[in-house]
Amino acid sequence: AQKVTQAQTEISVVEKEDVTLDCVYETRDTTYYLFWYKQPPSGELVFLIRRNSFDEQNEISGRYSWNFQKSTSSFNFTITASQVVDSAVYFCALSGVIQGAQKLVFGQGTRLTINP
Amino acid sequence: GAVVSQHPSWVICKSGTSVKIECRSLDFQATTMFWYRQFPKQSLMLMATSNEGSKATYEQGVEKDKFLINHASLTLSTLTVTSAHPEDSSFYICSARYLRGSSYNEQFFGPGTRLTVL
Numbered sequence: 345a346q347k348v349t350q351a352q353t354e355i356s357v358v359e360k361e362d363v364t365l366d367c368v369y370e371t372r373d374t375t376y377y378l379f380w381y382k383q384p385p386s387g388e389l390v391f392l393i394r395r396n397s398f399d400e401q402n403e404i405s406g407r408y409s410w411n412f413q414k415s416t417s418s419f420n421f422t423i424t425a426s427q428v429v430d431s432a433v434y435f436c437a438l439s440g441v442i443q444g445a446q447k448l449v450f451g452q453g454t455r456l457t458i459n460p
Numbered sequence: 461g462a463v464v465s466q467h468p469s470w471v472i473c474k475s476g477t478s479v480k481i482e483c484r485s486l487d488f489q490a491t492t493m494f495w496y497r498q499f500p501k502q503s504l505m506l507m508a509t510s511n512e513g514s515k516a517t518y519e520q521g522v523e524k525d526k527f528l529i530n531h532a533s534l535t536l537s538t539l540t541v542t543s544a545h546p547e548d549s550s551f552y553i554c555s556a557r558y559l560r561g562s563s564y565n566e567q568f569f570g571p572g573t574r575l576t577v578l
Contacts, residue, residue, distance in 0.1 A: 386571070387551055387553075387571065387572045387574070388569070388570075388571040388572060389504075389553065389569040391569075394566070435503065435504070446557075446565060446567075447494075447506055447509070448494075448504075448506070448555075448567060449506075450503045450504045450505075451503065452502070452503045453502075453503050455501075
């Protein structure tokens with residue numbers, strides 16, 4: 345069975361601080377995909393990144409960066425120089441590769457609050 | 461591209477009534493649509509997967525007779541909450557996917573529908 349754990353339920357930091365959101369996953373698949381989504385107060389999910397299990401390169405997109413470590417089954421997300429607009433709930437998710445099994449399994453989410 | 465809409469965005473109904481939520485893929489044909497439910501401050505839980513022209517596949521613990529799903533066309537899926545009760549109050553989110561030749565077929569999410577049952 346697939347499982348995603350986001351141990352941090354809530355994080356609160358002051359603007360401009362760096363913050364890392366942790367994600368640990370479990371799967372028996374050798375090939376899989378990992379995701380991060382942002383859910384602002386409006387409720388709509390915003391896709392941030394998809395990573396194939398074969399690609400362990402870290403990725404940076406502006407203030408966002410992701411650290412994928414297969415050895416520890418982790419896919420952590422760091423926001424550098426956080427801003428108030430980054431306040432949202434962030435979900436890490438996992439999906440299989442086989443078309444019939446491409447269901448998304450979400451973690452419990454981390455509520456991030458950036459205080460001015 | 462790849463826009464998914466939901467209607468209504470919010471609905472309030474009385475206990476015992478039925479509510480229909482529509483999910484539309486606006487600029488692509490969705491071979492598969494997914495329905496999720498999200499309770500306040502909780503994660504998204506997959507309720508069912510529907511493929512166009514066939515019966516939906518429900519996740520364990522989801523009542524088929526209570527949550528009726530119809531995927532009659534490649535651009536429209538509907539979720540009907542029958543005989544709604546206050547415990548059905550939740551945020552319902554759909555996603556749509558089209559099959560391509562690539563190994564992964566991305567899900568595109570709708571904006572969600574907030575259901576409140578009085």
